[in-house]
Amino acid sequence: MLHDLFSFVRGPMVWIAFTVFTVGSLYRLISMWRLAKKKDSVIFNYFSIFFAIRSIGHWILPFAGVNMRKHPAMTVVAFLFHGCLFAVPIFLSAHVILFKESWNISWWWMPDMAADIMAMIVIGCCLFFLGRRIFLKEVRYLTSVSDYLILAAVAVPFISGVWAYHQWAAFQAALVIHIVSGEIMLMIIPFTKLSHMLFAPFTRGYMGSEFGGVRNSKDW
Amino acid sequence: MKKNKILLYTVVFSFFLLIRIFSAVSQEDIETVDDSAFKKLTRPPVSFFHDEHNENANIDECNVCHHMFEDGEKLEYDDSIGMECSACHYSEPRETEADLIRSYHLQCSGCHLKQKTGPVMCGECHRKK
Numbered sequence: 001m002l003h004d005l006f007s008f009v010r011g012p013m014v015w016i017a018f019t020v021f022t023v024g025s026l027y028r029l030i031s032m033w034r035l036a037k038k039k040d041s042v043i044f045n046y047f048s049i050f051f052a053i054r055s056i057g058h059w060i061l062p063f064a065g066v067n068m069r070k071h072p073a074m075t076v077v078a079f080l081f082h083g084c085l086f087a088v089p090i091f092l093s094a095h096v097i098l099f100k101e102s103w104n105i106s107w108w109w110m111p112d113m114a115a116d117i118m119a120m121i122v123i124g125c126c127l128f129f130l131g132r133r134i135f136l137k138e139v140r141y142l143t144s145v146s147d148y149l150i151l152a153a154v155a156v157p158f159i160s161g162v163w164a165y166h167q168w169a170a171f172q173a174a175l176v177i178h179i180v181s182g183e184i185m186l187m188i189i190p191f192t193k194l195s196h197m198l199f200a201p202f203t204r205g206y207m208g209s210e211f212g213g214v215r216n217s218k219d220w
Numbered sequence: 221m222k223k224n225k226i227l228l229y230t231v232v233f234s235f236f237l238l239i240r241i242f243s244a245v246s247q248e249d250i251e252t253v254d255d256s257a258f259k260k261l262t263r264p265p266v267s268f269f270h271d272e273h274n275e276n277a278n279i280d281e282c283n284v285c286h287h288m289f290e291d292g293e294k295l296e297y298d299d300s301i302g303m304e305c306s307a308c309h310y311s312e313p314r315e316t317e318a319d320l321i322r323s324y325h326l327q328c329s330g331c332h333l334k335q336k337t338g339p340v341m342c343g344e345c346h347r348k349k
Contacts, residue, residue, distance in 0.1 A: 006340055007333055093262050094342055097318065101325050106318040112262060167343040175341050 002172055009179045010098070017183035024190030025198055032199070048209040055208020056201060058220035065220035074132075081125035084118040085154070089182070091115070094165075116165060119158050126155040150192055157182040257306030257320055263346035266328075277335075285327065 036043055058064045068075040089095060093109040100106040129151055133143045160178035164171045189197055211219035252265040279285070283299035289308075300308075309315075309323035328345065332338030339345050 003336055003340065007336075097321055097325065100318045100322045101330075104322070106316065109262075164341075164343060167348050171343050172341055175343070 002176065005176055006172075006179075009176060009183070013180070013183055017186045020187040021189055024187070025195075028190045028195060029198055032202075043206050043209075046209050046213055047206060048213045051208045051212030052201075052205030053208075054212060055219050056204050058218075059204055067220075073128075077125050077128050080121055081129075084122045084125075088115050088118045088122065088158075112165070116162065119162050119165075122158045123155060123162070126151055126158075146192070150188075150194060153181070153185045153188060154194075157185055253324070255304050255306050255320065255324075257304065257310045258317065263342070264348055266345045267347065277338075 062075055062079045063069055063072075087110070091108065091110045092115045093112055096106050096109045130148075132139050133147060133151075134140065157178055160174045160181060163174040164178050168174070185194075188194060207219050211217050251268050251270055253268050254265065274280075282301055283295075286299045286301045286303075288295045288298040288300045305323055305327075306320050310317070310320040329338075329340045332340050
C-alpha cells in the first residue's frame with residue numbers, strides 16, 4: 001500500500017506537479033501581461049531596465065533599504081528564510097540523487113548536516129511569520145485564513161522532510177507526506193500569494209522605474 | 221583508596237570489553253553493502269543479509285545481481301562475483317560518485333519498485349543507528 005503510494009508520488013505525480021507549476025506560471029505571467037497591456041498600459045511607457053535593476057539590486061541586499069533597517073528582525077528572518085527555502089531543496093543530497101537516478105544528471109550537494117540545520121531554520125522562520133500574523137495587529141488586520149494555509153503549505157514539506165531524514169516514528173509515512181506536500185506547494189505557487197515568486201521582479205522593477213525615471217527619487 | 225580506583229577502572233574496562241565482544245558475536249551474520257570507492261559516506265551504510273534476501277526473493281542465479289555486460293549485452297553465462305560494483309560503474313574518468321550511487325540505487329530499489337516489494341525509501345535501507 002505504502003509501496004504503491006510511494007511509487008506514484010515519486011513517479012507520475014512529480015510530472016503532474018512540475019507541469020502544473022510550469023504551465024500555471026506561464027499562464028499567470030502571460031495573462032497578467034495582457035491585463036496590464038489592456039488596463040494599465042502606462043507601465044509599458046515608463047518601464048526602464050536601468051531603474052528596475054537599480055531598485056531590485058537594493059531590495060535584494062539585506063539592509064540596503066530604509067525599511068529593512070527599520071525592521072532588523074524581519075529583515076534577517078526574511079533573508080534567511082528565502083535563502084534556505086531555495087538552497088535546501090535544490091542542493092539536498094537525496095534530491096540530487098533522485099534526479100541522478102531518473103535523468104542521469106547531477107550537481108553539487110551540500111553536507112546533510114548543513115541541510116538539516118537550514119531546514120530547521122526554515123521551520124523556525126515559519127513560526128516567526130506565524131507569530132507575526134497572530135500578534136502584530138497591523139499584520140493580523142491583513143491576514144485571512146488562506147495566509148495560514150499557505151504558511152502551512154510551506155512549512156509541512158520541511159517538517160516532514162526533517163522527520164523522514166531523522167527516521168523518527170513512522171518515517172515512511174512522513175516521507176510520503178513530505179513528497180506530496182512538496183508537490184502541492186509547487187503546484188499552488190502560480191495561483192496563490194506564493195506567486196510573488198513570479199511577479200516580484202516586475203512589481204519591484206516598475207516601482208523602481210516610476211520612482212527613478214518619473215519622480216527622480218529612490219524607492220528603497 | 222588508590223587500590224579502589226584501579227579496581228573501578230578494571231571493572232568499567234572489562235564491562236565495555238564484554239559489550240564489544242558480545243556485539244561482535246551477535247553481528248557476525250550481518251553484512252553491509254560496502255564499496256571501497258566511496259571515500260566519505262553521505263548516508264549510513266546499508267545492512268544486507270545475502271542468503272536471507274535471495275531466499276525471500278527466490279533468486280537462484282548469481283548473475284541476476286552479479287551481472288556481467290559486454291557491448292551493452294548481458295552475458296547469460298558469466299557473472300561478476302568478487303568484483304566491486306565500482307570496478308565497472310565508477311571506472312571512467314568522467315564518472316563521479318553519483319554514478320556509482322545511481323548504480324546501487326537502481327540495482328536495489330529499482331528492482332524493489334519493479335517487484336513491488338522490498339525497501340524503496342531512503343531511510344528504509346540507510347538506517348540510522
